[in-house]
Amino acid sequence: MPNSQIHNMTLVELKKALNEKNLSSREITETLLSRINDFDDSVNSFITMTSDQAIKEAMEADKKIANGDQTNLTGLPFAHKDLFCTKGTLTTCGSKMLHNFIPPYDATVVKKLKNAGVIMLGKTNMDEFAMGSSNETSYYGSVGNPWDLKLSPGGSSGGSAAAVAARLVPAATGTDTGGSIRQPAALTGITGIKPTYGRVSRYGMIAFASSLDQGGVFARSCEDAALILGEMAGLDELDSTSSAEKVPNYLESINHPIKDLKIGLVKQHFEEGLDEENKKNLLSAIDTLKSQGAEVIEIDLPNIGLSVPTYYVVASAECSSNLSRYDGVRFGHRTENYENLEEFYSKTRGEGFGAEVKRRIMTGTYVLSAGYYDAYYLKAQKVRQLISQDFKNAFEKVDVIAGPTTPSPAFELGAKMDDPIEMYLNDIFTIGANLGGFPAISVPCGFVNDLPVGLQLVGKHFGEESLFQCGHQFQQLTDWHKQTPEQFK
Amino acid sequence: MSSQWEVVIGLEIHAQLAAKSKIFSGASSSYGGEPNTQACLVDLGYPGTLPVLNQKAIEMAIRFGLAVGAEISTRSIFARKNYFYPDLPKGYQISQLDLPIVVGGQMSILNNDGEERIIGITRAHLEEDAGKSIHEGFDDSSGIDLNRAGTPLLEIVSEPDISSASEAVAYMKKIHSIVRYLGICDGNMQEGSFRCDANVSIKPFSQDKLGTRTELKNLNSFKFVEKAIQHEVMRQIEVIEDGGEIIQETRLYDSDLDETRPMRSKEEANDYRYFPDPDLLPVIIDKDFINEIKDSLPELPSIKKERFIESYKLKSTDAEVLTTSKQLADFYEEVKKLTEIDAQIVANWLIGDYTAALNKDDLDIVDSKISASDLAGLLNKIADQTISGKIAKEVFDAMWKGEGSAEVIIEKKGLVQITDDSEIENIVNQVIENNPSQVKDYLEGKSQLLGYFVGQIMKETKGKANPQKVNEILKKKLI
Numbered sequence: 012m013p014n015s016q017i018h019n020m021t022l023v024e025l026k027k028a029l030n031e032k033n034l035s036s037r038e039i040t041e042t043l044l045s046r047i048n049d050f051d052d053s054v055n056s057f058i059t060m061t062s063d064q065a066i067k068e069a070m071e072a073d074k075k076i077a078n079g080d081q082t083n084l085t086g087l088p089f090a091h092k093d094l095f096c097t098k099g100t101l102t103t104c105g106s107k108m109l110h111n112f113i114p115p116y117d118a119t120v121v122k123k124l125k126n127a128g129v130i131m132l133g134k135t136n137m138d139e140f141a142m143g144s145s146n147e148t149s150y151y152g153s154v155g156n157p158w159d160l161k162l163s164p165g166g167s168s169g170g171s172a173a174a175v176a177a178r179l180v181p182a183a184t185g186t187d188t189g190g191s192i193r194q195p196a197a198l199t200g201i202t203g204i205k206p207t208y209g210r211v212s213r214y215g216m217i218a219f220a221s222s223l224d225q226g227g228v229f230a231r232s233c234e235d236a237a238l239i240l241g242e243m244a245g246l247d248e249l250d251s252t253s254s255a256e257k258v259p260n261y262l263e264s265i266n267h268p269i270k271d272l273k274i275g276l277v278k279q280h281f282e283e284g285l286d287e288e289n290k291k292n293l294l295s296a297i298d299t300l301k302s303q304g305a306e307v308i309e310i311d312l313p314n315i316g317l318s319v320p321t322y323y324v325v326a327s328a329e330c331s332s333n334l335s336r337y338d339g340v341r342f343g344h345r346t347e348n349y350e351n352l353e354e355f356y357s358k359t360r361g362e363g364f365g366a367e368v369k370r371r372i373m374t375g376t377y378v379l380s381a382g383y384y385d386a387y388y389l390k391a392q393k394v395r396q397l398i399s400q401d402f403k404n405a406f407e408k409v410d411v412i413a414g415p416t417t418p419s420p421a422f423e424l425g426a427k428m429d430d431p432i433e434m435y436l437n438d439i440f441t442i443g444a445n446l447g448g449f450p451a452i453s454v455p456c457g458f459v460n461d462l463p464v465g466l467q468l469v470g471k472h473f474g475e476e477s478l479f480q481c482g483h484q485f486q487q488l489t490d491w492h493k494q495t496p497e498q499f500k
Numbered sequence: 501m502s503s504q505w506e507v508v509i510g511l512e513i514h515a516q517l518a519a520k521s522k523i524f525s526g527a528s529s530s531y532g533g534e535p536n537t538q539a540c541l542v543d544l545g546y547p548g549t550l551p552v553l554n555q556k557a558i559e560m561a562i563r564f565g566l567a568v569g570a571e572i573s574t575r576s577i578f579a580r581k582n583y584f585y586p587d588l589p590k591g592y593q594i595s596q597l598d599l600p601i602v603v604g605g606q607m608s609i610l611n612n613d614g615e616e617r618i619i620g621i622t623r624a625h626l627e628e629d630a631g632k633s634i635h636e637g638f639d640d641s642s643g644i645d646l647n648r649a650g651t652p653l654l655e656i657v658s659e660p661d662i663s664s665a666s667e668a669v670a671y672m673k674k675i676h677s678i679v680r681y682l683g684i685c686d687g688n689m690q691e692g693s694f695r696c697d698a699n700v701s702i703k704p705f706s707q708d709k710l711g712t713r714t715e716l717k718n719l720n721s722f723k724f725v726e727k728a729i730q731h732e733v734m735r736q737i738e739v740i741e742d743g744g745e746i747i748q749e750t751r752l753y754d755s756d757l758d759e760t761r762p763m764r765s766k767e768e769a770n771d772y773r774y775f776p777d778p779d780l781l782p783v784i785i786d787k788d789f790i791n792e793i794k795d796s797l798p799e800l801p802s803i804k805k806e807r808f809i810e811s812y813k814l815k816s817t818d819a820e821v822l823t824t825s826k827q828l829a830d831f832y833e834e835v836k837k838l839t840e841i842d843a844q845i846v847a848n849w850l851i852g853d854y855t856a857a858l859n860k861d862d863l864d865i866v867d868s869k870i871s872a873s874d875l876a877g878l879l880n881k882i883a884d885q886t887i888s889g890k891i892a893k894e895v896f897d898a899m900w901k902g903e904g905s906a907e908v909i910i911e912k913k914g915l916v917q918i919t920d921d922s923e924i925e926n927i928v929n930q931v932i933e934n935n936p937s938q939v940k941d942y943l944e945g946k947s948q949l950l951g952y953f954v955g956q957i958m959k960e961t962k963g964k965a966n967p968q969k970v971n972e973i974l975k976k977k978l979i
Binding site for chain 2: 095096102104109112114115116118213214215216217218220221222248249250251252328329331332334335336337338340341342343352356376379380381384388
């Protein structure tokens, strides 16, 4: 098998090649590392490379395969969003605040995937503390969209998405608090799943908004995403909010036909904010699913219009508290000159955090303050319940809710940085799933102005199987997910 | 103190729970240890770490709630209390605000006049302790020790039902006794395992509205609680009587100067921005679990006291003292079981000589030098008239010094009581013979001289003569 094809192979294909000994893990690893070396200056998708360690691990993986001791993912190349703590490897969360932070432990997700056998090539770029929708808030610079490097890949998991889209790595972790996996997946033409809240352990995932954050995965197909998620998911005693619900074999059920599946189309999605071209793509994707016998039903999410403001109250409130630990006392950035404790805090945090993080800490502090708590935080929690209930009501009638992932395709870097509201509206279709804790996947469903857009499917709690099934059937009939940006072919 | 002022006090007691590990991590919660050796990544607030609730802490809080007749919330919530301080690693403390685990309850105390007073308990909630800042030995900076960070605390909040410093102490002692009975707190005040804050205000008796309160922080001994409150009440009276106003503020008690001084005013107070901690699920407690704990509760002091009065016919005050600690009460019952002597005499010994000896050597009853069976052995020697009560004290002292059992010491020192009538009669005759003038005075009506003769006889017999017999025979001879 020619090494020149390695970067275009999916995980499932690589796994087969490894097991049949047509490729070695070392070959795969070295090929991709050199590809990252050649291409990533322009994309900037990685913050840290772990090349030496990766080659070492790949050689060990080859030994295991030779001895028949391999596990499910032995020798497969992988990357982690730089928000997952990796023992002994710099973990910055895209922030100057953690420019020197080397965790003494592995996040549960990192540990599980390591045990399953993946080879980590490096840590990927991201919006600072996962706050952003364009990957421009990173202390380590913005990331280019492989489809057009002048454009944003979306965010906050922009580095992981761009790396997978540019064929630098076949799959990578991401985290999704308001759309941070699905939006960049859509804008870079790849597959990204945010599982049910509690499906994947948050232990070792640096927190942005604890009640919304969920780890997930980017890949180039639903099959690959299913393969990885099966190893990431499961109960973790170190995370009280992780679920004991049994993890199904996603790869097994992925081939089930969707002829009995009921798919909901949200009335409100067509009312405003959706590009005409995007809408055409969406409807044609729905037709494809219909052609497989799925029944399409219109549903109503009456409160979905309130999701963006609700999200920005809840997420900001939680982040203002979650980010209090960055005080310069125990780890991370510490200011050099200070006269007293207050100055120590204000300079450390003033220097360590970027503008968007500060904006959200201030917003969050405000909405939790005495006198404003009821009007903002408590009200937002109530609306969150309403939105969640809307989804639950809809799921009485349908198995999956389909819609656009984003209102429009990728935008230019810098275009929305001065207008936070405009930026926040990019997440208008994705936030609902986070507020209700529902699983959601984005799969490529066409192009608008030569740029990829995504079809979002939202499932019932722990309904990841339906999402994979639906997405996989769609990918059997379409080749949007196989499209590769010209300069990364 | 001017009598027109009514004092209103509420206490917030912090009891450190005797769980082996911390409330949200697996690190050890034992006291001491080199700084920062008993703090894991969760306690250090490392990025990505998450709290996991220690079920033992829940169980202990429920035990307390049941013991004070409170309601146990079947659903309670942990909330974050946000503020910045270097010894608070996460920048927030995990505590409970709106839905605490224990709601209501009460405690009866005896005030100075021996009257029963009921002090209401508003709530008791679980929270984590912060670390410690160390200001000495670091030149111009401070050290942080996070060993204590995450230690489980139960904060017990009283109603403002307490009306004097001494009542505050009585209430605090009562809670101290309860938590130790329940085995949920070691009660060690020097190590800070049991401490309190006091909210103090005064108002004219005629007025319904409460006065402005001040909060006295971190009172870690019964003596300091009493002195700090007394001092603060006097200060408030002075301020008001001089035409001033009380400012709502937090004050620190300085035990060296015996005064309170302001720490921070209401304006400077933090806005803690409490909100439910999204990392922890609501705590749901099953009724069966509560019942299980109810069945496992020990006999509580108030019930034990009643039983002691009922079955041992003890004086109420003695029963109260004996049941303050479970160990003392158990010790009493063990001695009682092994001796035939009157139950009240056993009580007198325990409350008197025995407690005094423990205090002198600063020992806890579990480390005592005389076991229950040894003490019973001594008391049995009084019961069977081998020795008098007075000699018994001498034997007790020797036993405390480790000279052996009562039997051995009595034997070795020849302390067996003289009960033989003829032997006593001989000595009485001798004493009468040697003191003719005193005998004359006695017979002329100075009856108090009887004691003098008894003294002389005891001196002759080195105290071994049976006192009743001596009296009997003396009176017979001196006619």
